[in-house]
Amino acid sequence: MRIVAQRVTEASVAIGGTTVGAISQGYMVLVGVGLGDGEAEAQKLAQKLAKLRVFSDDNGKMNKSILDIGGAILSISQFTLYADTSHGNRPGFTLAGAPEMAAKLYDSFNDDLRQAGIHVETGEFGADMAVSLVNDGPVTIILDTAEMK
Incomplete structure (x- = not known):
């Protein structure tokens, strides 16, 4: 699994013009x-x-951690994090997990965060979403389990 975490002062996600998730600091x-x-x-x-x-x-x-500050997380599924751009100009996605399995693990990841005591808002898996955020810092961290020992 791979995540890109951006520290924000606020973030939201909308589907079809309707906000379905929003957070302040986190x-x-x-x-x-x-x-x-x-x-x-x-x-x-x-x-x-x-x-x-x-x-x-x-x-x-x-x-300080997100737990220390009482922050929240807006979690968005993003299969394009596994884009293969090594050949040609059109990315391939054969390295991304199959949708059914990916949806299950995305939900599991969010549930694990909630069990840790973090408020989690989400978009909708597989939906066309509009994400807005105010990056704080900016601070952007990439975590990949393939690189974690």
Whole structure:
């Protein structure tokens, strides 16, 4: 699994012009599921993200986690994180997990975050969504279970 987490002061997602999820301070997270991913990867990413210290403390240092600040997460499914652009100009998506499996792991990832005590808002898996955010910092972190030991 692969995620892109952006520290935000606010973020929202709309489908067909209707807002379906919105948060204030926290993360807007794009979530991609790859071939061979399973529950262990979802849980590992959720635990890492919950404990990641990229929010500022009283001295302005990135020293607090989302749990420490009481922040929220806007989680958006994003199969294009597994785009293969090594050949030609049109990306291929053969490295992305099959939709049924990916939807299950996306839900599992979000449930793991909730179990950690984080408020999670979501878009709709597979939908055409309009995501808005105010990036804070900017701080953008990429986490990939293939690179986590």
